[in-house]
Amino acid sequence: MSVATSDAAVAPTPETPGSTPTTTRLRVPSRWSFMVRRLGFYLAAAWAAITLNFLLPRMMPGDPSVAIIQQLQRVSGQQLPPETLVSIQALFGNPDANLFEQYLAYLGQLARFDLGTSISRFPTPVSEVVSSGLPWTLMLVGSTTVIAFVLGTGLGVLTGWKAGGRLDAILTPASTFISAVPYFWVALLALWVFGFQLDWFPSSGGYDPDAEGVAFWLSALRYGFLPAATIVFSAFGGWLLGMRNMTVTTVREDYVLLAQAKGLSPGRVVLRYAARNAMLPSFTGFALALGGVIGGALLTEIVFSYPGIGYLLYDALTKRDYPVMQGVFLLIALTVLVANLVADSVYVLVDPRVREQG
């Protein structure tokens, strides 16, 4: 139970609250108010992300809005309509307005879900560009994140439970190495071996452009396999290591000892006592990883030219398509925040002890 005292600088936890009986502990049904507090934080964080998105182009050297306008005019070969000009200036800076006015205009723009117009794909709006990439990324990285988590956590429990065993001797060092390997490099290797040497899988793209219906979906699976496999490969080691160490630690807790003393089957001891508790930190990590899905495999997508958000961002970077860059960032930032909120809620659900943390 965390106790906030008035003079916290020197005040350690007083003896009383920790040892006061029943009612003290029952008194706090504050899961909901805990969530309200967290929600408050995430609203503030969302505001910060939006503001950062506002400030970034304005802090950068040069004048992005002027550059964008010039570029757009060059691309489109015509004078831009005034409302487009206003929109760009709201998003990327208006030299004639003071910062506060700009900020208001920017917020108004966002409220209408107007993220501006793409330069490289003029005149497609940014929101359209971004949403074209979203499903691909969600599918690819979403599914692989779940698979990597399940695989890594499961194996982590096994290696942790049988720490010192054969599985541990092989998997733990291997995972240490694998989790340190740059994942885009793994993607390159996979592409080289399975894409070109063995020619088992297509080397780029997300689907067969000629296929339709069921054939289209099958092609999506085939195109997605290699990128998915490399993501799972790079990611599961981290889960495994974390889970292994948590399991090793948890297995030495008294309640696991008691579960063994009770003569429960090993499976029950592992799952309901050791893993259930060891998994608590992983749950948060998992929800966060889901939040990282959108921005999580940027480079893998690039290696395989996979038509997701990451490839979009790369494309935007190389083509100096600032509106798309900013739009992607905002999308990534907001999904991370939502995922964090989900992580907190999940934690409250899986751990009955959670009430309040700093």
Next chain:
Amino acid sequence: MTADIRDHTASQHLADGPPGDAGTVLDVRDLTVSYVGPDGGTVACRDVTFQLGRGEVLGIAGESGSGKSTLITALTRLQRPPATTTAGSIVFHPSDGRPGIDLVPLGSRELRRLRWTSMSIVLQSAMDALNPVMRLGDQFADVLRTHHRGMDRAAAKVRTVELLGMVGISADRARSFPHEMSGGMRQRATIALALACSPQLVVMDEPTTAVDVVMQRQIMAQVLRLRRELGFAVIIVTHDLSLLLEVADRIAIMYAGRIVEIGSAEALYRTPAHPYTRGLRDSFPPLHAPLTTLHGIPGTPPDLRRLPTGCPFHPRCPVAVEACSSTKPPLVHLPDQAAECLLLTPEATS
């Protein structure tokens, strides 16, 4: 080995009339436990031998580093690396007259079948011993349904309520998580849990160290009543000799991994034979008797990796003679107790 003769006489001498005197439930001989390290093993428990009568309360008293916790995990076969049993036997005698089973060489499958139905354990901190993310009732149900094949959820629930009732916890607490209960209630719950499968032996590791004296008295009162009603034997391990003197039939005193004295509670209090027992007894100031200046036991317990030669207690012993530093003291039997001290041998007394 002369253990056979010794043990028989010892158990006859020392079993201070356990209720019904229905024989031995646990027979521990020469139990030796080591912690394996890079440069060999550190022996934390050496040649521990004792018998426990059915329904008897045996107290094991010792200070930090005396090996009492090691002994508990070895007895319950719950030890983990780097601890390992290197010698000795722990024979458990089932109540139905089947032959005794040595727990030491037993495989995990056979052990699992014996666990909780024959021997259960109560740990020092109930907060740590209960699964924090499971409701109390579920923690009862899983052990009940593991050992009573065919017991359904409803029956397990009924039994759980009955068990909680035995220690004065109301039925609705089965729905509580451990953190929602007070320390005293948690500890009582773990005692009820220990009785779930009607074991013949309950091992208690410092069961009341984490609670206050009033709660300690309540818990011990409950344990003693339940023992009277259900007939299980109890091993209580603690550093608090003053508590053991009140609750135990017999007491074993551990020092540097050995049982240096074992005997009836009264004998150990009135006529302690080992100087260490004497020192330990005199480390508890009286509550009512006239006060004198007491000194406890000067010095510090030995490092198990570097045990003194001869009697491990000799560097702190107020009555040590020269031979104590070179000769290992034998176990000497007295009417109500037995102790390992050179001064008790016929040569020394003559």
Next chain:
Amino acid sequence: MTAAPEAVAGESTPVLSAVDVTKHFVVRGAVGDSSVVRAVENASVDLHEGRIVAVVGESGSGKTTLARMLARFYEPTTGEILLDGVPATGRATRTYHQDVQLIFQDPFGSLNPVHRVRHNLDRALRIHDRRLSASERRKAAIELLERVSLTPGEDYLDKFPHELSGGQRQRVVIARALAVGPRVLLGDEPISMLDVSIRLEMLNLLDRLRREDGLALLYITHDIASARYVCDDVVVMYAGEMVEGGPKEEVIARPAHPYTKLLVESSPDPDRVGTLSREELFDDAEALGEPPSLIEPPDGCRFHPRCPFAMERCRTQAPPRTDVGGGHWARCWLHQEGRAEEIGATTFAAALANRDKEVRS
């Protein structure tokens, strides 16, 4: 045990005293969900030169909070801490701690494992007196170590805490506290985490410090027998309140408050072995109750829900302090109602069982 110097409370100004101090902690659950823990209510205690006062109580009784207020780690919510009769609030804690030092419960936690014994003493001496030279400080450090019976002191200077036993560490902690030349030592369960066999020597050391150096000592403990061994006066705390106090033998032999009686009767007493059967010792002791929450403590006397003698009045009105003679006092309505002799007539457990029987019938 050695008799206390002939000093009777009230004659001289106490070195340190708590006057009617109350401490409420705000415990924050979450937004809009904070509650007040009433850790200590209107507690008073006087510490005199050369005397030891023991504060006895269960965990959660507020005794540690009281000690920490006296050490000025917490400021009292209401009430005052007086040093030499002068309110301490006006003084910087830095100079205050030159007079008042606290010894913690855990000797393993109160020495920094990364520093040698020398560092602890040297810093203390240096802060206390900047003019001391290095060699003077070394000499003083050795003297301090020997004063707490770590002899020869030189041998201990360069040791790390992990090379010392629990008792030796606690001695170093005491030496460190003595280095600033305090007049008051507050011991917060200073022996409860030490091995049983060395506890007495630690108490003997405290006793020697008060006899030889005239220190005023506060000894906080849950162990009433050790309190009796070392102290002059005992104060008993229950659920944040002081319920009884007075000369130790008076309080322990003739408790004037039912809670003190419960505490004394619950403490293991080897002298009873053989004279009382186990049934006599433990019968009726199964439902003695637990202390209340300090967030919503009971009205009236905080002990009344557990008290076999409780009357209607106890449920609503807090009992006043009653002097029962010889400096012995208690806060219990029985004294006001002329029922004081009932306390001594039976055991607490028996009285409780009796009451329950009556209730049932």
Next chain:
Amino acid sequence: MLPSLWSNPKVRFGLVVVGFFTALAVLGPWLTESVLGVDPRANDISAIASPPSAEHWLGTTQFGQDVLAQLVAGARGSMFVGVLAALIGTALAIAFGVTAGYFGGTVDHILNFVTNLFMVMPVLPLIFIVSGYLRGTGLWVIAVIIGVFGWAGGARTLRAQTLSVRNRDFVLGMRMLGESHGRLVAVEVLPHLVGWIASMFLGALIGGILAEAGLAFLGISDSGSISWGSMIQAAQSQSAVLRGIWWWFVPPGLCIALIGTAAAMINFGVDELANPKLRAGTRRVIRRTRRAERAVAAEGGAA
């Protein structure tokens, strides 16, 4: 703490590898020039994309550059970014984490809020975008950006650790002697965080190397400088994968993986030292115990 660190084989392995690459980074130019006698930027027209040979141990690139020489030169670039980013990140983590943890109260609330903000900001995309605006600005700027955006996790760990150390009695005990807050933090608290800070530094180091590699791969890094990331990027852009010039992109990735493994090993070891339960679960301890058990069983069987 430090001697026991070295006694852990995982830590020892990690330190040796990190030390090796540090030496490579420091001695890089001298090594390529004097020992290998090759200029990493020189184009050997006679050997374009040639596989490993006696002349070029690790082969040459599409531009005829010696891969080994590039690898050695790349160590400097990558390590420079890694170390600078780690220095900045660790300094910020200490400033935020230790201050928040030690002082608590309002200070903590504010600092912790900022930390949490940085924690939930998607760092890598953010770095991409910032460096996208600042393209071609060189390793310095990249290192600074990585450091400035990547400290929050470390600060959170340090805050928690500081909090636990601050609440230990010895801090209060020394405070009672009259020690100042500054001295308490520096002398009493910080020594307990050394292990954490060291492992955090290593984590930030590898994080910086990886981030730089990622940025270089995106073509954001300074095109003039050589780093492992820029090598992979060059290989990628010249379709080395398609052409099967594996010796171009495999070695730099392996180097990153190796130093990453080393850092992970050190962290693993530090965890084991800090957490006795983890230590008791190491293979060494378990194997040793099983061996002893087998020996006893064999003895018993024989007797």
